[in-house]
Ligand SMILES: CC(C)[C@H](C(=O)O)[C@@H](O)C(=O)O
């Protein structure tokens with residue numbers, strides 16, 4: 242039987258509420274498909290841990306996680322006590338970088354039973370992937386402040402793109418596009434405004450495109466591209482973007498399908514040199530924590546992506562089918578107009594699996 | 595009678611088609627309200643001029659424009675012959691910077707007669723402003739490429755924020771919010787990812803907020819903020835953002851109201867040390883140029899914003915009323931489902947004024 246070690250990190254807020262439901266469904270799928278999952282439960286990478294220790298993670302965090310096959314991650318952040326840039330840079334963003342999870346893969350899909358904020362769109366109309374660069378680009382702590390605290394204050398912030406980092410995400414996106422029926426790739430850019438890095442990014446995309454003559458490529462500036470997510474979401478198939486642009490597009494895409502609270506994400510190291518990490522796109526949502534109303538579907542769907550990455554395609558498909566059924570027929574949490582609790586959804590999906 | 599010198603710059607593509615309709619409506623308003631408008635027609639700041647001279651503008655462009663009260667600007671860009679970063683940095687972006695037009699003001703409004711891509715929204719529901727910083731931030735040509743052309747290639751791109759540049763745009767936005775009924779200001783940020791400039795930007799917003807205790811302020815990360823433009827557009831009143839974030843939001847906002855092709859913008863130097871510039875948000879649209887189908891409403895609305903800035907509030911209101919009427923009752927260009935030509939719209943709005 243296939244067997245995997247999974248590190249479980251609930252994190253903060255509703256992360257702690259949705260993780261148990263994610264595990265419930267994973268267990269159901271594991272049982273049905275004869276997969277052995279070994280969990281390692283981890284309390285750190287949370288603001289609670291920070292409150293006790295003054296840091297987000299123990300010094301040997303890498304050693305503790307290095308042996309596992311994947312990380313199943315809830316959400317991190319509790320801004321009332323720890324500023325977001327401290328909690329995130331001290332945990333999630335560290336995993337992404339130090340485990341070289343350079344692909345952030347985020348599906349955007351319109352489901353039956355999920356009210357769509359766009360007019361006249363129906364299930365099946367929208368079905369694409371955002372492929373986000375996840376380790377470099379605009380997210381850096383490089384830069385500084387001159388004349389700090391005075392009227393003359395000047396702040397410099399560096400973005401950094403490497404050919405290696407850019408080419409590998411483009412390659413991943415081209416290959417994903419090749420696996421799809423429409424074989425279309427949209428490249429997000431802003432070469433008309435951001436005058437050094439983005440024209441260069443475009444040139445790397447042009448170069449890579451030469452290896453994939455079967456893919457239809459178009460480059461779009463991030464402003465008009467965001468607009469088209471709303472106006473013509475049906476025309477997208479695979480969208481590849483830098484760290485920042487991918488961050489924006491992978492919230493906007495799910496918003497356009499009404500699945501903000503349902504969207505999963507996979508932080509992948511495709512070469513499997515390091516564990517990959519699977520997490521909901523939603524955050525820790527302090528405003529609804531503790532009320533048993535958080536929707537666990539993003540967490541559950543992230544678990545399906547994890548099984549897929551571990552080679553368990555059939556288990557992935559079964560979970561996704563179960564999610565579709567529950568979305569279409571209920572039960573539903575309040576965000577989707579129902580009054581079920583977090584655990585009710587987990588149990589319904591586990592039963593359907 | 596009030597009298598103003600206006601520089602007219604059609605630019606490229608549909609800029610050349612919509613400018614005459616903008617002037618037609620300006621003339622009608624000027625006649626009705628007894629305003630004297632003196633036009634100076636300018637052929638440069640266009641890719642045609644670039645083809646003839648190898649540059650976008652003559653060396654004395656600043657002297658030629660310095661005396662005018664405002665610049666009425668079509669659109670620039672013809673990527674088939676001149677790369678966008680060359681044409682834009684050589685004209686529009688130069689105006690914004692060298693004339694210190696540090697406010698880019700973009701209204702977002704839902705009109706009767708304009709199909710809205712969002713479900714269940716009606717005229718009146720959406721009515722807010724995006725206030726975009728327009729002279730610094732992420733738009734720079736500072737940076738460079740190391741190990742160029744090799745596998746080790748590394749690209750650095752600098753963003754630059756000054757306290758002066760940041761405080762003045764925040765101040766403008768707070769004051770605009772004070773002039774509105776809801777008195778709400780949303781500050782776009784990404785302090786959880788962009789670790790130097792954005793936490794600093796947040797701290798400037800906090801500082802400025804102390805001067806405006808009557809304004810309800812909330813800071814939102816750009817990813818979730820973009821999502822909320824789709825999910826809860828009714829909750830926005832004034833949104834203030836950096837150059838890049840403002841660029842994205844001010845395309846996304848109009849997209850959400852179906853007015854992508856209708857949206858105007860004002861590039862303001864509020865101190866009036868330099869001429870301000872008024873232009874549609876849409877670009878030169880090479881794909882539809884020459885077919886007489888471009889919708890001139892963004893150009894016309896930009897003219898109304900210009901008159902408002904010149905102190906002619908009544909003329910602004912009359913043009914906006916005329917636009918509303920034509921949107922509600924036709925004629926309409928193909929983008930709004932009609933078959934009227936560009937000039938038909940200009941004539942109808944001029945007549946209504
Ligand atoms: C053409 C481009 C440089 C410009 C910008 O990004 O500022 C445009 O998108 C705009 O919004 O005015």
Ligand SMILES: CC(C)[C@H](C(=O)O)[C@@H](O)C(=O)O
Pocket residue numbers: 329488522786787817
């Ligand atoms: C929390 C934040 C740092 C993070 C990001 O911007 O990457 C989140 O928005 C995401 O998309 O995973």
